[in-house]
Amino acid sequence: MDVILLERVEKLGAIGDVVSVKPGFARNYLLPRKKALRANEANKKVFEANRATIEADNAKRREVAQADSKGIDGKTVTLIRQASNTGQLYGSVSVRDIVEALEADGAKVNKGQIVLDRPIKAIGVNEVKVVLHPEVSVTIKINVARSPEEAELQEQGVDVMAAMFEKDVAGFTEDYDPNAEPGEIAPETADSEEAQG
Incomplete structure (x- = not known):
């Protein structure tokens, strides 16, 4: 057609x-x-x-969109959500959540302007496109974290899931005794258990 x-x-x-x-x-x-x-x-x-x-009407709408884009372009929005130890969210971040967060931050956008290819289902920093006009689009960052402290680390570029995994591995290797028989307690752990008992 x-x-x-x-x-x-x-x-x-x-x-x-x-x-x-x-x-x-x-x-x-x-x-x-x-x-x-x-x-x-x-x-x-x-x-x-x-x-x-x-x-002429299109040019007018484009100018308005360009003026609006200055307040939105590059903006970072932080959303605190509950997530599992692997970083998977209990639920997901949808377009409506992003619109509400932007409005709370003083930016006016509607649901139709946000281009979210798929819902955000894990913690981390995601880039999302906002189309204010067919010829004007900007990118914002959505920082999804479990706590404000975690969000701050993610903003600095720290991969909190990788850091948490490394900490767990380091903690595990401290207790690990390669010479111990299967089912046997490592010597320092046995001493501390006797001291407690």
Whole structure:
């Protein structure tokens, strides 16, 4: 199906381009959201008659989006969530969580502007794209941690899961006696148990 684009659509084209798309994409996305018109003679005439107005309106919305982007670009939002010892969240971070965190931080965005390929299901720092206008997009960082202290470490670039794993391994190797028979307690551990008993 051929359509005339009324705004820039990523990977398709710019305003006024006549592009061929799958009928379902046109019917379910482009046409209902007023991003395109069916490419027939009547619509081509209507588009050409209104082209200057459409382009001026787009330029105005782009300027507003660029002004808004200055307050959002590069922003880091911290979300404290419960997680297992392996770093897997109990639940996930969704678009709504990100919108609420940004609004609490003073940035106005809506759910449709946040591009989250898949829900965030583990602790760590994730980059998320925010599309304020078809021609203006910025990147924000979502820092998901189990505590404010952990979030601070992650902001400094520390991989808290790797650090925790190394600490556990170091603690395990201190108690490990390679000469002990299977089921036998390491000598220093046996001494400390006798002292306690």
